[in-house]
Amino acid sequence: MSHELPPGPALLTPPAQLPWFRRLAARLLGRGLTRLQAQHRDSWFLGHATGQRTGHADGVREGFEQGRIEGFDAGRQVLVIRDTRPEHASVPGEDDKLFDDWRLPLTAELKKRFKADVAQRLPAEQQPSAAQWKLIFSDTPSTCVVAGAGAGKSTSLVLRILLLRHYLGFELDAMTVVTFTRESRKDFIKRLMQVFALWQINLPAAGARELVRTFHSRILPLVRSLPGFGQLRAFETLGNDMPAGGEADADTNPFDLRLNDAQRQQLNLCYRDVLADSPRFAELIATLRRDALQLKPLDPDHPDVQKRVQVTQLAAQRDEELCDVIEDLWFAAGAWPIKGIEPCRETVEIRGSRFHVQGRLEGLDAWVVLGFDPSESAQYQRPGAKLAVRAEWAVKRTLFQAFCDKPLIWLDNYASAKRLAASLAGDAVAGPGFEYKVKGELAPAPLLDAFVAAAGFIENLGLEVNRAVAAMSFPPGDSDALFFEALALYWKALEAHLLAQSPPVMSYNRMFALFGENNPENLKLLPDPLLRPLAHLMIDEFQDVSPQIVSWLRASLAEIRRRGPAMHVGRNAQHASLLCVGDDWQSIYGWRGSSPKYFMEFTKAFPSPANTRVMLVENYRSQQQVIDAAEHLVKGAPAIPGKKAKASGPAAQLPGSPVKVFDRDEAALGQTLVEHYQRGETVMMLFRKGSDKLLISEHIKSVVNVDSSLPPDQRRLRQLTYHSAKGLQADAVFMLGDCQYLTSSPYKNQVYRLAGLGRPGDAQAFDTAQKEEVQRLAYVAVTRAVSHCYWHVEPASGEQAKLPRASSQVDGRQAFFEDLRGV
Structure with missing residues (x-):
């Protein structure tokens, strides 16, 4: 459509100009006529025509321009009204991910070359399965590996480290492998050095120990970097003879609650002062x-x-x-x-x-x-x-x-x-x-031991003792209310007392809290070299992690991402990654404050732009009937879906033998144990209580005497609690005692809910978790067996008969159980 002006009236010819004399006479005459208000008809028409022409042209032009502008604005207003966008100002969304959106630079050619090298250097029985290769080659920032008992996860993790270091050039000081126990750390370091040697890579023992750590040995250097804490001692290591700074490499057991004389001395000195002052x-x-x-x-x-x-x-x-x-x-x-x-x-x-x-x-x-x-x-x-x-x-x-x-x-x-x-x-x-x-x-x-145990449980859940106690409530007259009031007064004083020592002392729980999500400003004080080992984390037994540790991990990963590329200048290891390996069926430390929740809800706990899940269902340890019996014991406990283990490798060729369940009989158990030992088999004696070890000792004394006289590497008998046996195996396993939750904990139920654990609306959240845990403890014990498993349980009686017992899951109709109770 044309936007030209419309045509105006016909143009008139302008008159010729008069001579000056006539112009002067006309001006004088015009003034006179003006005073008389006289009008000249021809002049009026001439002026009217000229004014109309000019006024019309100017008016049309001005009207057109003004109309065009108003029309455009009117049209624009219609568009705004019809727009579906919100009226408020747009704000960029908040990225709550703990990782950058990046991928491990793995090319098809590199994968092919690594697989060829593994095939050449490792024996056939150690070649990774398809699922294990998926773990090794995971290229996403976060990876969750569900690995059941006997799944061969250690070799897979070792090959993952080899891939990062040797084929991608990642610096070892950008990585940390976390294990939970002294034995598992020792075994992993040995395996790591052996595999690296096959690639002609010299990995000194000190370097391997620096790479394979416990959570506790990683947190201590962070705290010592703060002003005034250079010589800080951990409360848990007081009384241990070790060189200065040796705690950073110490094999601490996070589940050992026993106190030594040096620790008691500090507890008692603080008690004396609080008693006098309050x-x-x-x-x-x-x-x-x-x-x-x-x-x-x-x-x-x-x-x-x-x-x-x-x-x-x-x-x-x-x-x-x-x-x-x-x-x-x-x-x-x-x-x-x-x-x-x-x-x-x-x-x-x-x-x-x-x-x-x-x-x-x-x-x-x-x-x-x-x-x-x-x-x-x-x-x-x-x-x-x-x-x-x-x-x-x-x-x-x-x-x-x-x-x-x-x-x-x-x-x-x-x-x-x-x-x-x-x-x-x-x-x-x-x-x-x-x-x-x-x-x-x-x-x-x-x-004071009871104070330490209760405070430790509360802090493991990521809670501060005084605030947790303030949120708790007890019935009138309940002495536990007085106990926890006293604990709150004592614990605050103890933390101050320990810090006042020379050198200062602090519990590991408080160290983790200092660098947890509630104190992100402390992480900003750390130099890059101290934070860098946490950039690429590989954590074993992740189902036993506590809320306190999870908070520290999340805060550390968030800080690494916040620092951005400047933290990795000139290095091959960029960004951050997290690979966690675990088995929710083997979560057995809930009584200490651990929870499988963070493993079962991994992607929620550690939000990432991309995540890989790997299911390692092959069991290279046990024959199939042992596997089936163990899984039957935990069928009533919540679990990650899709888990069903299969005997693989040499274990698949073992003859089947059902798990045999008996009424408790120490003499009969001892006789069968001696028979298996005399066949040359490895034997594991598991018991629920220390007193059970004393009861069985007289029946297996001959084996104990023979075995203890052998060199350590030739011994074939181990006597352990159900808990301490995790990660180990034997040809024949003997279990003495049922797995049963015998009590109810009002205070733990309260703090469990305060920590956000348990199902919504469950007033006994901790008790519920423990009832499920007794099933998992039996699963752990049974899956230690390679070929044979014998379980002796006491008959249910009295009030205990009403309490949850793992042996109630035994079903003699199943081929993988032989229930001989009452026979």
């Missing part, structure tokens, strides 16, 4: 001591009471003599008398019969009775008595628990009595001097 803490300790020392009541209808109440009168008749015998034992042990306890032989009436006490605790108005120390011979008897002193003492204790209505302190052993004596004497450096049992724990522990 009246509320002193009040709490006094209340906890009274409650902890008092003998716990027993229901008169309890079977033990009903059995022993029948001999009440007989027990009372021999009681004074029994008191004499026990006092003599205590006196000989140097544990009696005790300062702060007034010796006396007062009597207490039980169901019409009179029994004796040995003293009164000053200040608490409570009777004191001395017990029979476990270190004394269980066969020790009074002259002429039919029962052992231990049995007589047990009868008296049961009667007091059921029928004594007065405050009563029963001192069970010499050691606890000596700790109490030191505490009563005002020696606070000796510690509180009494034990406390947190609800849900299986046994009481010295109070």
Whole structure:
């Protein structure tokens, strides 16, 4: 459409100009006519025509331009109205990924060359499977490898490191391989050096140890780089003889809760100071001591009471003599008398019969009775008595628990009595001097040990102790409320006390928290060389990682990405990557604060532009029936879908033999174990409790004597707990004891929910997780077996029969089980 102006009126010829004289006369005449308001007709028409012509042209031009502009604006307004975009200003989206969008530079030619080299240098039985090659060649920033028992993951990881270092030129100081246990680290380092040697690569032992680490040895140098912390010691390594700085290479066990004398000394010194400085803490300790020392009541209808109440009168008749015998034992042990306890032989009436006490605790108005120390011979008897002193003492204790209505302190052993004596004497450096049992724990522990265990669990979940305690709640009158109030006061003081030492001391949990997601500013203080080893992480046993560790890993990876290319200038290893290997069926450290959640929800925990998942379903260790039986035991536990292992390699050629399940019989178990050992097989004896090891030892003594006389590399017998056996194997495995969750933990349920673990709406989230974990523990034990597995379980009885047991999953109708219970 044309935008030209419309045509105007016809143009008129302008008049000729007059001579000057006539112009002057016309001007004078015109002025006169103007004053008279006279009009000249021809002049009017001439002026009107000229004005119309000019006005019309100017008006049309101005109207056209103005109209065109207004029309364009009107059209533009219609477009805006019809646009579907939001009216608010656009903002770039936030990238929450922990990795850049990059890929490992693996060409088809390089893969072909590496495969050819592996085929040439490694024996046939060590050649990777298709799934293992997928792990080795994963080129995405994050990789999750689901590797069941016996999946051959170690060789795959070693080849992955070889690929990165030798074929892509990645610097070793840009990588870290993380293992959880001392044995697995040692084995991996040995394997790594062997494979590198096949490629004529000299990897010194020191370099291998620097590459293969524990989480703890990686965090310590980070903290030591901060001003004032250059000589920092880890609380967990106090008392260990090692050179300065040696902790960075130490093989620490993250699941070892035992305290040594050096650690106790620091705990006790802090306790002394808090007791003196905090009246509320002193009040709490006094209340906890009274409650902890008092003998716990027993229901008169309890079977033990009903059995022993029948001999009440007989027990009372021999009681004074029994008191004499026990006092003599205590006196000989140097544990009696005790300062702060007034010796006396007062009597207490039980169901019409009179029994004796040995003293009164000053200040608490409570009777004191001395017990029979476990270190004394269980066969020790009074002259002429039919029962052992231990049995007589047990009868008296049961009667007091059921029928004594007065405050009563029963001192069970010499050691606890000596700790109490030191505490009563005002020696606070000796510690509180009494034990406390947190609800849900299986046994009481010295109070400060109980503090350390509870605080460690809370911190492993990524929580701060004081804030977690403030968020907890307990029923009125529950002594655990006092325990956790005291813990909050003590733990804050302990952290300050440890930092005040020279050199300063800090727990590993606090180190991880310093560089976790809640403290990203601390990571910014680290120089590139300290952060660089975390750039390319390969983590084994990832199902046992804790929320605290996950937070540190995420924060570290985010900081590496934030620093960008400047961190990698002049280096072949660029960006960052994470490869995690694990098996959710082998997650067995939930009682310590670990959770398989982060492995099962890997892509959510570690968001990445691209992720690779690898399923290693080949089992190169066990024959198929062992595999099938083990997987049947965990079928009721939540798991990553699609897992079904298959015996592969030499294991596929082994003859099948079902897992045999028996009623518990230590003698029969021992006999079968001896038979397998005499055949020249490797044998593993697994037990649930330390006391079980003592019970079985007399039945396998001949094997123990022979095996212990051999050089270490020729020994074929291992005795381990179910937990410590993970990662190991034997031709024949013997399991003594069921896997059962025997308790419920109110405080752990609370902090589990605070940490965001468990299913929504589950008030007993930790208990639920533990019920699932007992199944996984049995799976771990069974999958240690190459050819044979024998499981002896105690029959369910009483209240324990109602609790979850792994053996309830045994199905004798299945070919892979032979259920011989009750036969």
